[in-house]
Amino acid sequence: MPRILVVEDNREILANVTLFLEARNYTVDCADNGMTAIYLVGNNQYDVVVLDIMLPGEANGYDICKTMRQCNNNTPVIMLTAKDSVEDRLEGFDSGADDYLIKPFSLDELEARIKAIYKRTAGIAQSIITVGDLSFNTETYSVIRQGEEVELNPTLYKLLEILMRNAPNVVKKESIEHYIWGDETPESNVLKTTIHMLRKKVDIPFDKSIIHTMRGIGYSIK
Numbered sequence: 001m002p003r004i005l006v007v008e009d010n011r012e013i014l015a016n017v018t019l020f021l022e023a024r025n026y027t028v029d030c031a032d033n034g035m036t037a038i039y040l041v042g043n044n045q046y047d048v049v050v051l052d053i054m055l056p057g058e059a060n061g062y063d064i065c066k067t068m069r070q071c072n073n074n075t076p077v078i079m080l081t082a083k084d085s086v087e088d089r090l091e092g093f094d095s096g097a098d099d100y101l102i103k104p105f106s107l108d109e110l111e112a113r114i115k116a117i118y119k120r121t122a123g124i125a126q127s128i129i130t131v132g133d134l135s136f137n138t139e140t141y142s143v144i145r146q147g148e149e150v151e152l153n154p155t156l157y158k159l160l161e162i163l164m165r166n167a168p169n170v171v172k173k174e175s176i177e178h179y180i181w182g183d184e185t186p187e188s189n190v191l192k193t194t195i196h197m198l199r200k201k202v203d204i205p206f207d208k209s210i211i212h213t214m215r216g217i218g219y220s221i222k
Helices: 011-023 034-043 061-070 086-094 107-127 154-165 173-181 190-202
Strands: 003-007 027-031 048-052 077-081 099-102 128-131 134-137 142-145 148-150 211-214 218-221
Touching (some): 003 011, 003 034, 011 107, 034 061, 048 061, 061 077, 061 086, 154 173, 154 190, 173 218, 190 211
Parallel strands (some): 003 048
Antiparallel strands (some): 128 134, 134 142
């Protein structure tokens, strides 16, 4: 079942939506403020984000959605709001939202919209992997970080894919080697050299490192 992030500052609504979706076997993460939501969408893979517009703190729903799109995060967003004017809806869509649900709403209708948007975008979502500000389209082999395209060779594409698909977990060295080279195990320093080459492409030119080493075990990207 899809993994859903629900962002809502009303604790009662948040609890009701979460319990309803979990009872239907969805995996649900929760946030009751904008900064927590930005952290979660930047460090996890979601199939749908259910996002309230009016949130406490510096980031509201529009800000969160805009931040996601600026980071090439194309996760579908269903906005929740008590505002029902045409201008409010247009602002939501302009910020990158995919759907709009007016409060008060039926939980059954929310689930129906989640199912519809997930069914419509599932194939696309599976081909686009996003971790933080890095996205990888495995259909077109397009890698983009902070709006800049990154060109890789075939080996680096495979290395990046296994790290991103398992993010933020550590991938063991043996698993990486088998994924890239199959049964032809390379010399002991080949993977280390390949990781270094990938870092030169997706880490060094940017202001934040996302590839991490767990000595003696493997590597992760987060």
